[in-house]
Amino acid sequence: MHKIQSSKAQLIYSALLFGLSCLALFFMWIQRGFCLGMERDGEELTAQETALYDRQIRVWGADAQRRLSKAHVLVYGMKGTVAEFCKNVVLAGVGSLTLVDDRVATEEALSSNFLIPPVENVYGGKTLAELCCNSLKDFNPMVRVSVEKGDLSSFGVEFFSKFDVVVVSCCSLSAKKLANDKCRKLSKRVAFYAVDCRDSCGEVFVDLQDYKYSKKKQDETIECDLKYPSFEDALSVPWRSFHKRMSKLYFAMRVIEKFEEAEGRGAGEVSIADLSAVLKLKKDLCTGQSLNESHVPDTLLERLVTNATEFPPVCAVIGGILGQEVIKAISGKGDPLKNFFYFDAFDGKGIIEDISAN
Amino acid sequence: MASPPFSYAVVKDAKVLMVGAGGIGCELLKTLALSGFPDIHIIDMDTIEVSNLNRQFLFRQSHVGQSKAKVARDAVLKFRPHIDITPYHANVKDPEFNVDFFKQFNVVLNGLDNLDARRHVNRLCLAANVPLVESGTTGFLGQVTVHVKGRTECYECQPKPAPKTYPVCTITSTPSKFVHCVVWAKDLLFAKLFGDKNQDNDLNVRSSDGASSSENVDDVFERRKDEDIDQYGRKIFDHVFGYNIELALSNEETWKNRNRPKPIYSKDVLSDELAQQNGNLEKNCACDDELSVSAMTSLGMKNPQDIWSLRENSKIFLEALRIFFTKREKEVGNLGFDKDDQLAVEFVTAAANIRAASFGIPLHSLFEAKGIAGNIVHAVATTNAVIAGLIVIEAIKVLQNDIESCRMTYCLEHPSRNMLLMPVEPFEPNKSCYVCSETPLSLEINTNRSKLKDLVEKIVKAKLGMNIPLIMCASNLLYEAGDVEDDMIAIYEANLEKVLAELPSPVTGGTMLTVEDMQQEFVCNINIKHREEFDEEKEPDEMVLLGWIQPVSAAENKDKSVDNGGSTTSDAVVTAVESEKDDEITIVSTLKKRKLPDEIDISSAPADVKHQKQLEVIDDEDDLVMLDGDLDSFKKRRLS
Numbered sequence: 001m002h003k004i005q006s007s008k009a010q011l012i013y014s015a016l017l018f019g020l021s022c023l024a025l026f027f028m029w030i031q032r033g034f035c036l037g038m039e040r041d042g043e044e045l046t047a048q049e050t051a052l053y054d055r056q057i058r059v060w061g062a063d064a065q066r067r068l069s070k071a072h073v074l075v076y077g078m079k080g081t082v083a084e085f086c087k088n089v090v091l092a093g094v095g096s097l098t099l100v101d102d103r104v105a106t107e108e109a110l111s112s113n114f115l116i117p118p119v120e121n122v123y124g125g126k127t128l129a130e131l132c133c134n135s136l137k138d139f140n141p142m143v144r145v146s147v148e149k150g151d152l153s154s155f156g157v158e159f160f161s162k163f164d165v166v167v168v169s170c171c172s173l174s175a176k177k178l179a180n181d182k183c184r185k186l187s188k189r190v191a192f193y194a195v196d197c198r199d200s201c202g203e204v205f206v207d208l209q210d211y212k213y214s215k216k217k218q219d220e221t222i223e224c225d226l227k228y229p230s231f232e233d234a235l236s237v238p239w240r241s242f243h244k245r246m247s248k249l250y251f252a253m254r255v256i257e258k259f260e261e262a263e264g265r266g267a268g269e270v271s272i273a274d275l276s277a278v279l280k281l282k283k284d285l286c287t288g289q290s291l292n293e294s295h296v297p298d299t300l301l302e303r304l305v306t307n308a309t310e311f312p313p314v315c316a317v318i319g320g321i322l323g324q325e326v327i328k329a330i331s332g333k334g335d336p337l338k339n340f341f342y343f344d345a346f347d348g349k350g351i352i353e354d355i356s357a358n
Numbered sequence: 359m360a361s362p363p364f365s366y367a368v369v370k371d372a373k374v375l376m377v378g379a380g381g382i383g384c385e386l387l388k389t390l391a392l393s394g395f396p397d398i399h400i401i402d403m404d405t406i407e408v409s410n411l412n413r414q415f416l417f418r419q420s421h422v423g424q425s426k427a428k429v430a431r432d433a434v435l436k437f438r439p440h441i442d443i444t445p446y447h448a449n450v451k452d453p454e455f456n457v458d459f460f461k462q463f464n465v466v467l468n469g470l471d472n473l474d475a476r477r478h479v480n481r482l483c484l485a486a487n488v489p490l491v492e493s494g495t496t497g498f499l500g501q502v503t504v505h506v507k508g509r510t511e512c513y514e515c516q517p518k519p520a521p522k523t524y525p526v527c528t529i530t531s532t533p534s535k536f537v538h539c540v541v542w543a544k545d546l547l548f549a550k551l552f553g554d555k556n557q558d559n560d561l562n563v564r565s566s567d568g569a570s571s572s573e574n575v576d577d578v579f580e581r582r583k584d585e586d587i588d589q590y591g592r593k594i595f596d597h598v599f600g601y602n603i604e605l606a607l608s609n610e611e612t613w614k615n616r617n618r619p620k621p622i623y624s625k626d627v628l629s630d631e632l633a634q635q636n637g638n639l640e641k642n643c644a645c646d647d648e649l650s651v652s653a654m655t656s657l658g659m660k661n662p663q664d665i666w667s668l669r670e671n672s673k674i675f676l677e678a679l680r681i682f683f684t685k686r687e688k689e690v691g692n693l694g695f696d697k698d699d700q701l702a703v704e705f706v707t708a709a710a711n712i713r714a715a716s717f718g719i720p721l722h723s724l725f726e727a728k729g730i731a732g733n734i735v736h737a738v739a740t741t742n743a744v745i746a747g748l749i750v751i752e753a754i755k756v757l758q759n760d761i762e763s764c765r766m767t768y769c770l771e772h773p774s775r776n777m778l779l780m781p782v783e784p785f786e787p788n789k790s791c792y793v794c795s796e797t798p799l800s801l802e803i804n805t806n807r808s809k810l811k812d813l814v815e816k817i818v819k820a821k822l823g824m825n826i827p828l829i830m831c832a833s834n835l836l837y838e839a840g841d842v843e844d845d846m847i848a849i850y851e852a853n854l855e856k857v858l859a860e861l862p863s864p865v866t867g868g869t870m871l872t873v874e875d876m877q878q879e880f881v882c883n884i885n886i887k888h889r890e891e892f893d894e895e896k897e898p899d900e901m902v903l904l905g906w907i908q909p910v911s912a913a914e915n916k917d918k919s920v921d922n923g924g925s926t927t928s929d930a931v932v933t934a935v936e937s938e939k940d941d942e943i944t945i946v947s948t949l950k951k952r953k954l955p956d957e958i959d960i961s962s963a964p965a966d967v968k969h970q971k972q973l974e975v976i977d978d979e980d981d982l983v984m985l986d987g988d989l990d991s992f993k994k995r996r997l998s
Contacts (some may be wrong), residue, residue, distance in 0.1 A: 050662055054409040055737040058729055058894045062663050069632070080392070084597075084743060091412050093738045114388050114437045140417055200364060311364065312392035313754075315745030316385065321778065323740040324498065333773060334498075343779060345364065345751045348765045350779025 041113050045069075049142065053093055064331030069095050069142075071330040072162060076100045076152045076179070077267075078128040080310040081197045082110025084319025085167060085326075087115075090136050092327055098143040098163070099129040101154065106148065112310040157182045160190055165326050167193045170267045173257045180207055180231040191329045194231060195322055196253070198268065199307040200345035202318035205231055206325060206337055227356075228339050234355045239289035243257035247342040247351050251296040255282045256304055267306040275305050308334050317343055321350065361752045365596075366394055368757040373397040375452050377479055379426040380404065381737050382469030382493055387430050391438040393750055398441065399463070400762040401428040403449040407698070413739035439506070448936050451478050453840075457879045460486035468492045471517055477793075477823040478878060480505065480513035484794055485879035489756045491749050495528055497736035498746040500769035504784055507794065509761050515788035530560050531606055532616060534953075536714055536722050540730045542832040543709035544695045547598060548702065551581055552682055552693040562602050577586050582806050592677040599712050619717045627672045643675035644793045651685065653677035653704045654724070662725040671711040671721070678705035697732025706731050734770070744769050745924050792822075792905060796881035803858065805866045805888045810837060811854040816899050822882070824875040831871055834863035840876065858886070 028040060045053070045062055049069070057065050070096045075082050078101040090097060097293040102137050103109065105123040110116050116123050123131055129147045136145045148322060152175050168179050176194045184207075185191040192206040211226045229237075235254065259278050266330060270278070278301055286293045321341060328334040340353040372395055376386060379402035390398055404426050406417045415425070416433035427445035434443060449453070451474075460466065460482045468490065470476050476492065483490040483505065490505040492513055505512050520702045528534070529542050546561045564927065578597045581590050603621040611988055653674045654660070666674065678701055682690060686701070707727035714721055728734065755763050765781035774780060790797045801817065810829075814837060818827045826840040837850050858865035865871065867888030874881040892900040906921045 044661055044663070047660065053412050054725075056412055057725070057732065059736040059738050066381060087415055088740050088743060091415055093412070112392055114392055114434075117437050118440070119440070138418065140412075157751075176770050189406065243589075277522070282586045295429075310390055313747040313750040315392075316389045316750075317779070320740040320742075320744035323743070324738075327738075337773070337778070341778070348748070348751070348767050348779065348781035349777055350769075352773050352776045352778060 001137045009073045021134065027224065044254055044293050049093070049173050051226055052142070054141075056092065060327070060331055060333050061121075064327075065093065067331050071164045072096045073100070073165040073167070073326065074098045074100065074160070074163040075167045075169070077171055078103075078113070078115075079109060079170050080312060080315035081195055081202065081319050081322070081346055082167065083115045083132060083167045085195070085322045086132065087139060088319060089326060090139045090143045090325030092323070093140060094143060095332070096146070098146055098148050099136075100148050100150060101131050101132075102127050102149055102151070103126075112312045112315050125182065153178055155179075155182070157185050158188065161186050161188065163190055164330060165191045165193070165197060166327070169195045172267060176205075177230075177232045180247045183207070184209060184230055191326070192231075193326065194324060195318060196267070197310040197314050197318055198256070199303045199309075200251075200311045200314050201249055201252075201304065202314050202341075202343045203249060204318060204322050204325070204337075204341040205234070206339045206341075207231060208336060208338075210330055211329070211336060213336075215335065219253070224335075225244050226336070226338055229356045234339060234358060237355050237357055239286075239291040242355075246295070247340075247353050248295060248297060248300055249342045249344060250340060250353060250355070251282075251285075251291070252300045255285060255296060255301060258285065270305045270308055272302075272306045275302055278305055314343065314345055317345075317350070333347040360653065364751075364754050365758060369394045369754060370396060372464045372753075372757050373462060374399070374753065375460070375466045376400040376469065377466065377475070378402055378469035378471065379414075379430045379445075380410065380469060380471060381413050381424070381739075381742045382495060382745055382749075384416045384430055384849075385739075385742045386467060386469050386749055387434050387443070388416070388751045389746045390433045390753075391441055393754075396441050399444040399446070400427045400447040401448060401450050402430075402432065402453065403447065411743060413737060430915065442542070444617065450475055451613070451877075453826070453877055455482070456877055457482060457485045460488050463488055465753050466663070467753060469746075469749075470494075472877065474823060476513055478825060480604060481793060481823075481875070481878035483507070484512055491752050491756065493745050493749050495737065495741045495769070497738065498741055498769070498771035500741045502745055502748040502752055503766040504756060504761075504764040506756065506761050510764070510784035510793060510802045511787050512794035515785070515791040522885050526560055531612065533713065533719065534616075534719050536710065536719055536727075537730050539710040539713040539717070539719060539728055542751060543706045544731050547709050548693075548695055548706055551594070551679070552690050552702075554692060561598070562605065587680050590683070591679045592624045594679065595672070595712075597921045598709075599623070599716060601718055617718050621666070622672075622712060622716050624672065624676075627669050628676075651681065652700050653681060653708075654700075656681070661726070665721050665723050665725050666708070666711065668715045668721075671708040671829065674704055675708035675712060678708060690987065695731065696768070699727055703728045703731065720969070732942040741769060748779070760803045790905065792882050793880065796883075797905065799884055799903060799905040800885040800887055802887045802889040802904070804856040804890060804892070804900055805886065807857060808900055809855060809857050810861060810865075812899070813858070814854065816901060817884075817903055818873055821903055822873065824873065824878065824880070826875055826877050827877060829871060830874070831861070831863040831865055831869060836863065836865075838863055 045057075045065060049065070050057065050062075053065055066139075071095050073089055073096065075086060075097065078099060086097060086099070105116060105126060105128050107118065109128060110118050110123065113128075113132070115132040116128075127147075129149075129150075133145050133147045136143075152171055159181070166179060166183055168176055180192050180194070183192045189209050189211075192207040194203075196203050207228045207230060208226065209228055211228065212223065213220050213226075214223050216222075228232075239251070255278060256270065259265075259274065259281050260270065262281070263274075281299055282296050282298075282301060283293060285291075286296060318341075319345070325337055325341075328336045337352045338354050338356075341350065341354055342353065343350045374390065374395055376383060376390070376398060377400075379387065379400050383400070383402065387398065387400060399649040402425070404425055405459060406421045406429060408419075408422060411417055411419065414426070418741045421429045425445070425447035427447050431443040431445040435441070446455075450470075464481065466488055468476060468479055470479070480490060480492075487507050489507075490503065490513065492505060493502045494500065494717075503513075504510055516769050524541055528538055529546065533539050533542065546559060549557060550559050550561050550563075562578075562581055578593065600621045600623040603619050607618060607621070630736050635870070653661075657670075657673055657677055659666070659670065659674075681701055682693075693702070695706065697703060703724060705726045707722075710727055710731075711721045713719075722730075748769075752764055752767075755761075764784055767783055768780045768782065770778055770780060787794055789795055792799050800851070801813075803813070814827065814829070817828065818824050827837070828835070828839070829837040836853055838846070842850065845980070853861055866888055867886060871884045871886060872881060873884060889902075892898075892902075959962050
């Protein structure tokens with residue numbers, strides 16, 4: 001009895017909502033026509049937005065939701081972790097999401113990606129970005145999802161100025177550094193993130209440059225100012241200066257990254273056959289950095305080269321954490337992580353490491 | 359390294375049951391499918407709502423009203439067409455989901471939203487000896503726990519936070535927080551006006567003329583035949599916000615150390631133009647019936663985030679009341695508060711705000727009032743995604759029978775010891791858990807006064823969470839629910855009305871009762887202790903169940919004691935104590951449930967003395983989480 005009533009109420013409610021949203025759209029259209037280019041900062045959320053985002057507005061507030069709806073996000077490298085991330089920010093209601101990945105879909109690329117049906121005649125011939133774009137549009141009609149063609153390294157500084165957040169994945173060390181530097185050249189702050197998952201491990205790098213935010217502690221408001229190093233600067237911090245318990249994954253990821261760069265391989269193009277060469281490189285790097293080799297266990301490197309493909313549960317974890325961090329940075333709510341995050345499904349720890357020159 | 363890599367072999371052969379296809383469920387089903395699970399069964403009784411769409415990403419606007427389990431299945435088959443997903447649009451407590459049903463699965467994964475269903479699944483998993491991975495989220499906080507019979511604690515080994523309750527006098531006479539006003543508006547005023555007239559209600563219904571005279575005074579809330587609805591509305595308004603406040607003020611004792619409330623009468627807030635205005639509205643509404651279900655719409659107010667003035671609240675109050683009695687007349691008398699009922703939310707918001715104004719409490723928006731009244735749990739997609747990933751990781755460990763490696767994992771909002779995801783070794787079973795051990799409970803009760811019915815309702819169903827109970831005294835059956843032979847029905851019905859000492863097999867001090875739930879295959883014994891007197895205020899049920907919740911002894915806690923009970927602002931407070939060697943960490947944790955701003959100093963009655971005279975905020979719907987709020991002072995115990 002009660003159920004019937006409430007579903008009736010739902011029907012009426014959704015009919016009402018539909019009516020209201022048509023009305024809202026109509027007014028927005030009129031407003032656009034008359035005050036083009038006007039700053040619409042004080043604008044309120046529509047009834048449709050309030051209904052859709054109800055539960056999350058209760059977490060981060062209407063202000064944060066408005067800021068989200070004006071943010072433009074760029075992602076590069078459409079594999080499992082980034083697919084998870086895209087889902088999260090599209091659901092959260094960012095203003096726009098631009099996907100870049102010209103690679104043609106292969107079965108391997110789809111293994112952890114729920115955005116693409118693994119049916120050859122559907123994905124055949126299309127790029128990863130195009131395929132993901134189609135699915136993502138469906139998730140939230142209020143978010144503009146689009147594809148941009150091109151190679152990450154070929155985009156100029158101007159290109160990056162269109163975005164508030166840049167997330168890169170599945171690309172070489174030099175491409176990451178280059179993209180990060182271009183973001184840093186801009187006068188406005190573009191939040192930069194690099195993310196990668198291999199086997200059952202994941203890494204997130206965050207560069208928010210100079211990030212100021214306020215937070216409430218008991219009854220007072222504290223102003224916080226975080227200074228982030230660039231990816232290049234963070235990587236140049238000498239290993240011997242780290243605390244003793246530095247995540248082993250940090251070193252292991254650097255070894256593999258260096259190996260791929262030295263061999264001219266693409267991200268993830270390693271196999272068990274490379275193990276001895278990777279272990280040799282590790283020895284050299286540890287010697288050069290005066291770091292005891294035990295900090296970079298061979299077993300860990302073995303895992304990472306044996307299975308370079310992503311592990312779906314880890315994609316979900318890393319894509320979730322990354323989504324949360326991007327939402328924090330856009331909304332100005334919550335303490336952002338600085339500046340590396342590691343997760344290994346083996347021990348289950350999700351650890352933040354701050355790797356800065358000072 | 360001893361721990362084996364994650365093996366796809368165990369995944370390929372696994373058959374799993376998911377309970378819940380909501381916030382966590384959608385994420386979980388997706389991650390299971392991607393991870394290669396070939397055979398997934400999923401139970402969910404809910405249908406899709408608009409407010410689900412921002413995180414339950416398998417659902418679209420066009421699916422609103424359809425079964426979550428079925429739509430989730432179809433959506434996942436689009437990207438993993440070759441796996442088997444069996445959906446059940448049903449309640450997990452339905453009898454078809456019995457122990458045999460559970461036995462066919464290698465592991466059960468919970469993405470549930472309420473304590474009751476969680477306890478039920480816990481018992482079925484224990485009875486079927488199937489491992490359970492349990493989870494919950496609220497806002498940025500979340501947790502995943504693993505329950506393997508005999509190896510780790512069961513879901514009920516540790517006390518769960520009791521529903522929030524408020525003392526009656528705080529609600530009826532001395533509210534100091536907005537939440538008190540909302541509870542008053544919802545559980546007293548709304549219930550009185552639109553709910554079942556026979557329900558007990560603590561509102562004062564006597565009018566000013568009747569109060570001084572005799573016992574049989576008129577109930578102000580009775581609407582006289584042909585009484586004009588606007589006049590009736592104003593009468594109710596003046597009675598609850600004016601007269602009743604005056605009455606309360608006359609008790610000087612109450613206000614010695616409190617701010618005195620001020621009575622509010624409709625004529626002071628609303629000038630007489632209202633009557634006229636309402637007349638106009640009537641005409642407007644007549645042409646569009648659909649819109650008239652909302653007082654906000656009919657008064658031209660749009661933004662649910664706005665905080666209305668006292669005048670606006672008063673208008674909404676009267677308009678909502680009018681709409682209920684005119685457009686929804688048929689429902690009046692059996693309405694319950696439903697957070698998806700726009701008009702009900704409007705009425706409760708307005709009434710709570712007028713009361714708040716009277717007591718000098720800051721007013722709130724409809725959006726905020728709705729959250730408090732509906733006890734809406736904060737939820738975001740990202741936390742659910744993270745938690746779903748962690749559930750699958752634990753499920754794979756369980757399938758590999760690598761219980762040693764299983765962890766309880768907490769997803770935190772503020773890092774603790776640099777960790778955002780914190781694994782903790784599972785606890786071993788609580789030896790005095792009445793669910794997974796055979797420790798009997800004891801019940802103090804007046805066996806000459808309490809009826810069997812009281813025992814069944816207040817203890818067996820409400821506290822022990824039994825679904826289809828059976829009660830035995832020695833070898834005599836006293837009561838059985840569910841499918842019962844016709845000739846027994848009358849006997850059980852008669853037994854229910856008898857006091858314990860007068861049952862065919864008398865239950866007195868020293869008697870041991872056996873209580874069993876056939877569906878849950880769960881039995882426990884209760885030692886009856888006769889007690890003559892009970893404290894009317896503290897023990898209104900006249901029953902005290904002991905052993906139901908094990909108090910955690912602080913003295914037992916040899917590790918660094920952590921007590922963050924006093925902290926107010928942080929959502930999660932977790933302290934880890936790191937040991938010297940290896941990566942092993944020893945953890946002492948205290949997790950607090952995310953708090954609504956108004957919740958902080960709720961007086962909570964001892965959990966085993968559930969105060970019937972207190973008003974409960976009932977948890978319903980969505981991704982309700984039982985973050986184990988009282989995980990205080992645990993020490994690490996290694997699995998044996």
